[in-house]
Amino acid sequence: MKQTIRNFLVWILARPFFYSFNVRLYLLVLNFLGILNWKNDKISGEYSFITKLTKNFQPGSVVLDIGANVGNYSNLIKQLNSGVMIYAFEPHPKTFKILQENAIKNKYKALNLGCGKSKSKLELYDYKNQDGSSHASLYRGAINEIRQCDSVAHLVDVIDLDSFLSEQNIQKVKLLKIDVEGNEYSVLEGLKESLKKGMIEIIHFEFNEMNVFSRTFFKDFFDLLEEYRLFRMLPNHLLPLDTYSPIFCEIFAYQNIVALHKNKK
Template identity: 45%
Template structure:
């Protein structure tokens, strides 16, 4: 009865909206409303870490990171790792950054803040790959050339970089559990997860933070792919004041190729963190 009443109200609201707004003359207005709604749902808020929700997340999760392992994939110059280390000094951080120029600064930050910097990319297979970035500056380094050339309209140059997998690193470093895996790899997030298949299957990774954005158009990755590989996790979108549960897969709500932070929490671990993260 409640669902029927709720659906009837929604049908009335939709019909009313269509009656007034479904017209060519209001297309630009509807487009503006759509753009504003995306930002209200935690999408395209990339201007700073407060708007993206990252500051909220780090502040909350710091309470459960003590003496645990955090892996920062795509660490850039170390801003994320530095924040984690400041909030939770006992955390053991391994920060991966393949770009040779950016890594120089990351290594300085790692030495100052007492964590480990590794000059390598993470993907689904170990070896060597070309990394692309702007010709005259470093900002959006990606294993996909078109991220620079087509998404950012830049002129790219490339470097050959070492590549490892999370599974390989976990084994070689004898890591028993990863409390947090953060992935920011400009479109290569799914391959990083594929390279962590064994760790995911064995329940070694408690929480994952990753970006989903327009770079996934270049890498041909759908949000459904993320859902499928993280089938033992509950997925949330990060907002400035909390996490919003994404629920069952529904393409209309999820296949939005624009900047957003996704938090995945292992189902068996949810009771450990729900109070800390207000979910």
């Protein structure tokens, strides 16, 4: 009976006439699955996630905010739990100035650095007419192709986080947040030793259309983070992604992914 109804609906709705309706329905269902909920941190689930998570952090717990932009994520964590130790990384020279002011005000550390697979100098691209935006990316296509805008480039310093953690003598990271417009996988590649040692407890990263330009599939994250359970963030919940499925995972659109180490209770 169910298949008969499905076949009937396909026969009726799978027509060019219903294209606009089908697209709207598709986008709405994506929202229900935690995709393209970018309008604010309430609908994205970030506010609920951070609020529930950080209230239980012990004093001195380490948080790494990679791609901190002006510091909104770090500011919120500090407001909720002043005892955590935050290292906020932002390579954009203009954006970093604002981040540094927020870091001083909220008492966390700001670093004018990008993060990646290894230490290097790379071009960071941003809008030519809106330089200092939250969309700056190491991939020119994120500005020129996806957003159809002229870009300006900044040469920035990039480090690997394995080296940083070793130099700072950090043995445990409670939360690693990564929002680097397509370079998320490269950041994790620079943490391979720390991941192997189980030093990173919780990872929060974005997966979106910029991953097209970095040539990164969701499967790459799934394989690299084999010691973690993956979830997609919903407004007030986490949706388990325990089984890899291309049709449900390889959706190159804004979504927040949470990885919890399997040893975390």
